[in-house]
Amino acid sequence: MDDGHADDTAALQRLRHLRGSIDNLDAALVHLLAERFKATQQVGELKAAHNMPPADPGREAEQIERLRRMAEDAHLDPAFAEKFLKFIVEEVIRHHKAIAADRSG
Numbered sequence: 001m002d003d004g005h006a007d008d009t010a011a012l013q014r015l016r017h018l019r020g021s022i023d024n025l026d027a028a029l030v031h032l033l034a035e036r037f038k039a040t041q042q043v044g045e046l047k048a049a050h051n052m053p054p055a056d057p058g059r060e061a062e063q064i065e066r067l068r069r070m071a072e073d074a075h076l077d078p079a080f081a082e083k084f085l086k087f088i089v090e091e092v093i094r095h096h097k098a099i100a101a102d103r104s105g
């Protein structure tokens with residue numbers, strides 16, 4: 001007897017199930033990022049109000065070190081974790097510069 005069809009059906013079921021988890025995780029990521037940007041927006045306003053620079057390279061270096069450690073423990077590629085954080089921080093700094101420019105303009 002040919003089990004090919006049953007195998008394919010099981011594989012499709014498994015794919016649907018895994019994609020359900022991926023969709024849930026993507027939703028969580030969006031909500032986590034939205035909360036992070038809410039917090040960084042407030043940091044940007046605080047910095048602009050008190051003439052603090054938009055970027056803080058020392059703080060970023062600490063965050064990268066911490067995130068790389070956590071990534072290693074979680075079996076996530078630390079280089080990817082660092083790239084991801086830098087991508088987000090770059091956007092945050094862009095927002096902070098815009099807030100400061102709005103305030104001074």
Ligand SMILES: C=C(O[C@@H]1C=C(C(=O)O)C=C[C@H]1O)C(=O)O
Pocket residue numbers: 040043054055056057059060063088089092093096
């Ligand atoms: C949010 C801040 O501003 C910038 C953005 C950071 C971030 O997104 O985590 C970290 C450091 C700063 O370059 C901060 O200084 O805490």
